[in-house]
Amino acid sequence: MQSRKVISKPQKESLVSPVIAAILSAIIPGLGQILARVVNRGLIILASFVTSLGLLIWRIATEGSRYTGWRTVVSKAYKLNPFLYAITALMVITYIYGIVDAYLTARPGAKKSKAIGMIFLIILVFFMQGWEIGQIDMGALFRDADEAVPALSKVVWPWEKAISYPEEYRTTIIDVQTPCTDVPFPAGEIKTDEPYLIADPTCGVPSVVEVSQGTEFHVVGGNFVPGKPVEFWWKDSANREFHHRVDGDYLIVTPDKDGSFEVSVIMPYRTLTAAAEEGVKVWQIQARQLISVGKAEFSEELKLAVEKMIETIFIGMMATFFGIILAIPVSFIAARNLMSHSPVTMAIYYLVRTILNIIRSIEPLIWAIIAVIVVGLGPFAGILALTLHSLAALAKLYSEAIESIDSGQIEAIQATGANWFQVVSHAVIPQIIPPFVSFTIYRWDINIRMSTVIGFVGGGGIGYLLAQWIRILDYRSAGIAVWFIAITVAILDFVSADIRERFV
Amino acid sequence: MLQIKNLTKVYPDGTVALKNVSFEVPDGEFLIVIGLSGSGKSTLLRCINRLINPTEGEIIWNGIDLSKLEGEDLRKARRKIGMIFQNFNLVKRSSVFSNVMSGRLGYSRTIPSMFGQFSKDDIEMGRKVVERLGITSQMHKRADELSGGQQQRVGIARALMQEPELILADEPVASLDPVLAHSILKTLETLNQEDGLTVICSLHYLDLVQRYGTSVVGLREGEVVYRGSREDVRKMTDEQFKEIYGAEAERVGASIEGSVKG
Ligand SMILES: Nc1ncnc2c1ncn2[C@@H]1O[C@H](COP(=O)(O)OP(=O)(O)O)[C@@H](O)[C@H]1O
Ligand SMILES: [Mg+2]
Numbered sequence: 001m002q003s004r005k006v007i008s009k010p011q012k013e014s015l016v017s018p019v020i021a022a023i024l025s026a027i028i029p030g031l032g033q034i035l036a037r038v039v040n041r042g043l044i045i046l047a048s049f050v051t052s053l054g055l056l057i058w059r060i061a062t063e064g065s066r067y068t069g070w071r072t073v074v075s076k077a078y079k080l081n082p083f084l085y086a087i088t089a090l091m092v093i094t095y096i097y098g099i100v101d102a103y104l105t106a107r108p109g110a111k112k113s114k115a116i117g118m119i120f121l122i123i124l125v126f127f128m129q130g131w132e133i134g135q136i137d138m139g140a141l142f143r144d145a146d147e148a149v150p151a152l153s154k155v156v157w158p159w160e161k162a163i164s165y166p167e168e169y170r171t172t173i174i175d176v177q178t179p180c181t182d183v184p185f186p187a188g189e190i191k192t193d194e195p196y197l198i199a200d201p202t203c204g205v206p207s208v209v210e211v212s213q214g215t216e217f218h219v220v221g222g223n224f225v226p227g228k229p230v231e232f233w234w235k236d237s238a239n240r241e242f243h244h245r246v247d248g249d250y251l252i253v254t255p256d257k258d259g260s261f262e263v264s265v266i267m268p269y270r271t272l273t274a275a276a277e278e279g280v281k282v283w284q285i286q287a288r289q290l291i292s293v294g295k296a297e298f299s300e301e302l303k304l305a306v307e308k309m310i311e312t313i314f315i316g317m318m319a320t321f322f323g324i325i326l327a328i329p330v331s332f333i334a335a336r337n338l339m340s341h342s343p344v345t346m347a348i349y350y351l352v353r354t355i356l357n358i359i360r361s362i363e364p365l366i367w368a369i370i371a372v373i374v375v376g377l378g379p380f381a382g383i384l385a386l387t388l389h390s391l392a393a394l395a396k397l398y399s400e401a402i403e404s405i406d407s408g409q410i411e412a413i414q415a416t417g418a419n420w421f422q423v424v425s426h427a428v429i430p431q432i433i434p435p436f437v438s439f440t441i442y443r444w445d446i447n448i449r450m451s452t453v454i455g456f457v458g459g460g461g462i463g464y465l466l467a468q469w470i471r472i473l474d475y476r477s478a479g480i481a482v483w484f485i486a487i488t489v490a491i492l493d494f495v496s497a498d499i500r501e502r503f504v
Numbered sequence: 505m506l507q508i509k510n511l512t513k514v515y516p517d518g519t520v521a522l523k524n525v526s527f528e529v530p531d532g533e534f535l536i537v538i539g540l541s542g543s544g545k546s547t548l549l550r551c552i553n554r555l556i557n558p559t560e561g562e563i564i565w566n567g568i569d570l571s572k573l574e575g576e577d578l579r580k581a582r583r584k585i586g587m588i589f590q591n592f593n594l595v596k597r598s599s600v601f602s603n604v605m606s607g608r609l610g611y612s613r614t615i616p617s618m619f620g621q622f623s624k625d626d627i628e629m630g631r632k633v634v635e636r637l638g639i640t641s642q643m644h645k646r647a648d649e650l651s652g653g654q655q656q657r658v659g660i661a662r663a664l665m666q667e668p669e670l671i672l673a674d675e676p677v678a679s680l681d682p683v684l685a686h687s688i689l690k691t692l693e694t695l696n697q698e699d700g701l702t703v704i705c706s707l708h709y710l711d712l713v714q715r716y717g718t719s720v721v722g723l724r725e726g727e728v729v730y731r732g733s734r735e736d737v738r739k740m741t742d743e744q745f746k747e748i749y750g751a752e753a754e755r756v757g758a759s760i761e762g763s764v765k766g
Contacts, residue, residue: 411555412593412659416666417583417610425618426606430598 012037014106021106025099032102041105041115045098048122052091055129059084087128094121151475158479164299165292171233172196172224172287176217177203178267181280195223195259197287206283207269214267221262221287224255230289232265237281240271255289301477304465309484312461315382316448322383323390323447324440330356330391331398338402352395359392364450368459382459386447394443401435434503441503445496452485505530506552506670506702511561511571513547513726521547523726525561529704529719531669534696536713536737537706538730538748539723545706548723549672552704553585554578565670583610586663588692590675592655594662596648600639603647603658605630607665626665633661637691653684660691671695673705677712685709689716710745714738722748 014021014036025032029049034042063081064073078084101118104110174197177185185202197219204215224230229252232244244251244265255261265285270277332338334356339349367385375381405428413427455463462481469478506529513522521544529535537545551558554570563570565581573581586607594603608626609617616622622630634640637657642650647658656676663671673692677685693716695701707713713720720737722730730748732740 406593406596408589408591408593409595412587412589412662413595413606413609415553415555415582415585415587416607416662417579417581418606419579419609419614421614421618422609422612426598426602426609427595430595434597 013108014110016106018103018106022099022103025102029095029098032099033105036102036106038105038115041101041118044122045101045118048125049091049095049098052122052125052129055133056084056087056091059129059132081132083128083132087125087132090121090125090128094118094125097121151473154475155479155482158476158483161476162299162302162480163296165296166294167290168293169288170195170291172221172289173235174199174219174285175282176201176267176285178277178281178283179203179205190222193223195221195287195289197221197285199285204267206267209269214269216264216266217285219263219265219285219287220260221253221255222258222260224259224261224287224289225291226255226257226259228289228291229254230261230287232263233286233288234268235284235286236271237277237283238272241286242268242271244268301469301474301480305462305477305480305484308455308462308465308481309488311379312451312455312463312485313448313488315379315386315451315454315459315461316444318383319386319390319447319451320440320444322387323394323443326387326391327394327398330395331402334395334399335402336399337405356392356395359388360396362389364389364454365457368454368457372458377458377460377464379460382451382454382461385454385459386450389450390443390447393446394439397439397443398432398436401432401439404435405431437503438500441496441499445492448492449489452489505564505566506704507562507564508548508552509562509564511548511551511563512559513544513551513556514559521726522551522558525723525726525728527721527728527731529702531702532696532700533702534693534716534718535702535704536717536720537704537723538708538713538720538745539706543723544726545723546674547726549587549674549704549706552670552672553582553587555587579610583666584669586660586666586668586671588656588659588663588671588673588676590678592652592659592679594647594655594658596646598647599643600645600647600650600658601630601634601643604634604661604665607662610666630661630665633664636664637661652680653687656680656684656688657691660688660695664695668701670702670704673703675706675708678708685712686715692716710740710742713745714740724748 016024016032016035021032021036023032024035025045028046030042030044030046032042033039033045036042059081060074060077063077063084064075067073067076097118101115105113172195174188175185176199180201180203187200187202188196188198190196190198198221200218200220201215204217205212207214219232221230232251232253233241234244235241245268251263251265253261253263267283330352333345333348334352336349339345364385367388368382371381371384371388375384409431410423410427413423418426451459451461451463453463455461455465456467458464462485466478466481466485469475469481508528509526511522511525512520514520525544525548537548539545547556550556552563552565552570554573558571561571568581570578570581595606598606602620605620605622605626608622608630612622612626631640634643637660639650639654639657639661642654642658647655650658659676671692676692677688680688689705689712692703692705696703705716707716714737717737718734720730720732721728722732
């Protein structure tokens with residue numbers, strides 16, 4: 001006891017009695033503590049209480065916004081979001097704790113306590129409010145997981161889509177005659193190594209509008225590619241081709257595992273006048289199948305992703321390049337040591353610094369949105385946005401490098417009798433090149449990362465593609481894009497770390 | 505012969521760093537400038553090679569008034585005055601050898617030297633100087649990788665490359681431990697005795713002053729308050745020293761013998 005008295009500062013005497021302090025804290029939380037001369041604690045309690053009460057009222061108003069009359073709003077809000085009960089309960093506990101704390105601190109000769117419990121309660125209240133406002137829903141992580149897995153697995157391993165086989169229509173034909181004559185028209189024959197069609201009968205008549213249905217041909221096909229759809233076409237005697245329809249839909253048949261199928265097709269209407277087709281003519285039934293030909297090749301998506309990745313890297317590169325060119329001169333007028341010799345230059349310094357800080361504090365994505373408005377969609381918008389941001393960031397870093405130049409080294413070279421150019425080349429450049437290179441590489445790194453997402457807002461590059469693929473739910477292609485981004489960024493990380501290490 | 509006549513330096517902020525300072529330094533002298541921190545030692549040395557411009561007075565060296573020189577003439581004069589600094593002031597990120605070679609800049613053609621190209625003779629000279637100062641094995645290291653004592657040797661090598669007649673050393677051993685301090689000062693002494701260079705060196709420690717100085721100038725608040733020969737200095741007691749110098753004066757505390765090895 002004795003030793004504690006020595007260590008802890010005797011507390012300043014409270015201005016009010018404990019009961020009054022408690023009552024005051026009941027009216028305005030924290031007021032009791034303030035008058036008990038623990039002013040900071042009182043202010044923190046007051047500010048926290050006002051803030052959390054304001055947040056609670058806002059949440060209640062939002063939850064119950066569809067109702068009128070404050071009673072209804074409140075009751076509906078609590079019903080819709082029972083979590084608000086917990087928050088309210090905790091706030092009440094905190095409030096009561098505040099009253100008790102005020103009573104205890106206002107007691108004469110009370111020890112200065114740390115109010116850990118109070119701070120813990122306040123933090124807990126804000127934590128719960130954050131949980132509620134953030135709509136944190138851990139269940140969502142698992143609820144639809146089974147739906148997310150196929151999509152995510154496509155993103156994780158998208159390479160099936162990276163290769164494709166060139167496809168081509170292969171047309172297999174069988175001739176039929178119209179009309180039938182005494183001489184039997186030859187049927188097709190069964191072939192062993194190529195697809196074939198056999199029609200039965202081998203002759204017939206076309207349909208006539210609103211009068212009669214044409215002859216129904218029973219068509220047997222063999223040696224087709226199993227599982228790949230086959231479509232049917234007609235070619236009339238004047239070599240006009242038309243897609244065969246059944247009740248307005250195209251007829252599609254899928255060959256069985258042996259590559260065979262059977263189908264009935266009704267001879268369609270003529271497109272020529274009957275007069276034009278007088279006499280014995282030959283029509284053709286065609287079975288067309290889209291089949292893979294030749295070797296596997298890179299898919300269109302892969303090629304597109306590669307192209308856009310190249311575009312991305314160049315957006316980052318050009319932005320860095322322009323950023324450097326613009327930042328170098330600006331960095332000189334943003335360097336305090338160079339600008340401190342007169343009030344005018346000092347004013348310029350502050351102005352430039354302020355502008356740079358503003359530009360830098362706005363995210364490149366927002367600059368990209370602005371740039372898209374100005375120059376339209378595409379890589380140029382991305383380059384503009386990143387250039388602007390790089391300019392601001394680099395100019396600041398460069399100017400700091402200039403500010404930290406050691407004048408002793410300059411004097412030492414001057415003292416040897418060197419002229420201005422020699423002083424610059426031997427004392428100034430060696431000092432600023434390493435930080436310049438290091439900052440520039442760092443910036444290049446950031447720019448390429450940024451250029452991968454700048455496309456999300458229309459700034460060109462792979463982000464644009466990625467956003468589109470995600471929108472059309474083409475997760476495989478999106479996966480390819482994600483992989484490219486990851487690989488590029490990883491390589492870049494490695495390279496830039498390596499280069500920077502050499503210079504610093 | 506270097507003659508300082510009525511030298512006064514007033515800094516732009518009104519600080520009078522030197523007041524009417526006059527003294528002479530005959531060739532071949534090892535002159536030590538003593539004085540409290542802030543007494544104007546650095547200002548004096550920097551006025552001589554015009555790293556700062558004196559406000560008034562003359563600095564006559566070999567018949568030329570250094571204080572009036574400008575441009576090419578000034579650079580020609582600076583070539584013959586080597587300077588050594590307390591913080592070494594090496595170009596930290598450059599190699600030791602390139603730091604040494606920078607002492608040759610005043611003699612080199614601008615454009616090639618800007619790209620680090622020096623004549624064969626200059627490079628040969630650089631090798632010899634590096635060898636003389638015992639830093640050959642460090643030649644290709646970055647300057648800031650060296651220890652303090654080695655860095656100061658690089659600083660001396662750089663000054664020697666100027667083929668100087670005068671060396672200004674501004675507290676050259678203040679950042680070094682006593683053993684290294686002796687070793688550096690011995691190097692300067694060798695240059696003074698064997699090569700006949702005039703040395704003007706500011707120092708803090710009485711035993712170093714007594715050991716190396718052939719003549720002493722004491723400064724206090726920018727004014728010369730003491731002028732003594734070698735004999736005067738040898739006889740000087742700590743009390744006298746403190747009187748000129750101020751309470752900061754102290755002995756370095758390491759034996760000279762110890763330094764021979766270091
Ligand atoms: N660049 C400067 N501007 C203003 N005052 C200075 C400057 N350099 C030195 N001084 C002042 O001049 C006086 C002498 O300084 P200096 O020559 O560095 O002394 P010393 O080297 O003996 O410590 C000191 O009062 C110091 O504050
Ligand atoms: Mg000094």
